[in-house]
Amino acid sequence: MEVPPSDASLAARVRAGCAPLWRIPGGLLQGFGAYCLLMAEAFNLPRDLRPSLYARNLATQMVQVGIDSIPIVSLATAFSGGVVVVQAIYQLENPLLPLSIVGTFAEQSILLELGTLVTAFVLCGRVGARIAAELGTMRVKEQIDALEAMGLNSRSFLVVPRVLAGVLMFPVLYVVAATVGMVMGGVVAELSGVLTIQTYWEGARLFFRPYDVFFGLVKSLVFGFVITSIACYTGYNAEGGAEGVGKATTRAAVLGCVWVLFADYACAALLL
Amino acid sequence: MIQIRDLSKSFGGNAVLRNVDLDVPEGEVTCVIGRSGSGKSVLMRHIVGLLEPDSGRVIVDGAPLDELTYSELRQVRRKFGVLFQGGALFDSMSARDNVEFPLRTFTDLTPNEIRQRADECLELVELPDAGPKKPAELSGGQQKRVALARAIAIEPKYILYDEPTSGLDPETSNTIDELIHRLGTTMGTTSVVVTHDMHSVLSIADRIAFVHEGTIPWTGTVDDLHRAESETLLAFVRANEYKIGVPSETA
Structure with a gap:
């Protein structure tokens, strides 16, 4: 940071103090450019690519991104579904409104928003952080250099299977999340004693539109790309030792959450 | 040259x-x-x-990099085997998989031939029994020797x-x-x-x-x-x- 001389004018001091702020847009732009470049280079698949090598890597990533995430995603969305129903019962205590509207409220909330967003936030931590830590460690321990030195396109080899696994498995996780959330909502509705599970499902079916599921699937696909690609970018470009890996991991989780929110808004604005 | x-x-x-x-x-x-x-x-x-x-430049076999x-460049790199200072073994793979990796990736050898070549390389570095072990289970020196076995596997x-x-x-x-x-x-x-x-x-x-x-x-x-x-x-x-x-x- 530039330190102005003590006799500098107030304007000069303010200007010097704000200098780091002016660098932020430039840094963001540079980072976005580097991210786009990495993705372009990664998906420019080599002609001598061995499908078997990538397929094995993709299968491993699909298990790690998708199958291994089912318990935590189920847990998170189960509680979300339960909370939505409890809050709906609390807010809709109006004799003029039918009790089945609780089911409608839960269905809309879970299919359109919670099923994807809660899943995405959970996976920013679980999947994004893991990918960034893994690639960051490979970077600082020269394993990425070793891949390059062998004559392998390390970007394609490391990034493509992880991003593809995210894009393919996030919609699956969304289906699991939405199902668990809705079922848990029904259980909580029954346990509340205010409405029966049949009334809950009637309300859920009343305003159900298949497009809501389509919207959720598209959003989860977008979130899958955003989370895994950002994690690959931060991990692949990690610098230094353990500290660098830590920073890359934190950036993956934070940037992933921030860009998921942007993507959430963009999807809603474009598709609803 | x-x-x-x-x-x-x-x-x-x-x-x-x-x-x-x-x-x-x-x-x-x-x-x-x-x-x-x-x-x-x-x-x-x-x-x-x-x-x-x-x-300045580096020229390998007449090709300026x-x-x-x-x-x-990746084709030229395939002429090289590199032993990095820390070994740079892939943590997620066993020692044998590390040695077999370049063979599986760049050669058309059969699985049996790959296994045989990996055994030969591990024996050359005097670690014939290290195959099933993960890099974390090996000492620093052993990791370096496995990395050397990987570097020489495709006879660069x-x-x-x-x-x-x-x-x-x-x-x-x-x-x-x-x-x-x-x-x-x-x-x-x-x-x-x-x-x-x-x-x-x-x-x-x-x-x-x-x-x-x-x-x-x-x-x-x-x-x-x-x-x-x-x-x-x-x-x-x-x-x-x-x-x-x-x-x-x-x-």
Whole structure:
């Protein structure tokens, strides 16, 4: 940071103090450019690519991104579904409104928003952080250099299977999340004693539109790309030792959450 | 043949290599010696194109690396085996999988042939039983030997070694030295060994390049080393405390 001389004018001091702020847009732009470049280079698949090598890597990533995430995603969305129903019962205590509207409220909330967003936030931590830590460690321990030195396109080899696994498995996780959330909502509705599970499902079916599921699937696909690609970018470009890996991991989780929110808004604005 | 011409590289204004010239003749072992931080490893990374020079060029078998597309560069890199200082083994794979990885990736060998070749390589580095172990279960020296097995698995034309004997016990160091020498004599492999272990240098070097403060002020054979007059080189050699007949200040 530039330190102005003590006799500098107030304007000069303010200007010097704000200098780091002016660098932020430039840094963001540079980072976005580097991210786009990495993705372009990664998906420019080599002609001598061995499908078997990538397929094995993709299968491993699909298990790690998708199958291994089912318990935590189920847990998170189960509680979300339960909370939505409890809050709906609390807010809709109006004799003029039918009790089945609780089911409608839960269905809309879970299919359109919670099923994807809660899943995405959970996976920013679980999947994004893991990918960034893994690639960051490979970077600082020269394993990425070793891949390059062998004559392998390390970007394609490391990034493509992880991003593809995210894009393919996030919609699956969304289906699991939405199902668990809705079922848990029904259980909580029954346990509340205010409405029966049949009334809950009637309300859920009343305003159900298949497009809501389509919207959720598209959003989860977008979130899958955003989370895994950002994690690959931060991990692949990690610098230094353990500290660098830590920073890359934190950036993956934070940037992933921030860009998921942007993507959430963009999807809603474009598709609803 | 590897030729390095007028190569310079800086990091953040700190000049690490300055107008370096070096020829690596085929079938010989060229040892690049010098103090820690003198730029030896940076020079090695330029040879395989992992770093881009600020100026100058590296030419491998007549192909200037700076003029190649990424795809062509990857083809050139397949002529190399590289032993990194820390081994750079893939943590998620067993030692055997690490050795088999380049064979599966770049050759058309059958699974049986791959397994056989991996066994041969692990035996060459005297670790025949290390196959099922993960890198974390191996000592630093063992990791380095597995990494060496991986580097030689596809029988590359060139092998680059970054500090191959550092952290190894003297007996294992001798084994590695013998292996480097044998690869050169029996298979005609060209080796570039970055090291500051003068014992290794005297055992294996056909040519020596001395890196000092980003330049190469001296190159020659082991015999030439005995007659060298460069004070910085002699100071480096004397620091290794080997009686190799170099003139000392007190002589």
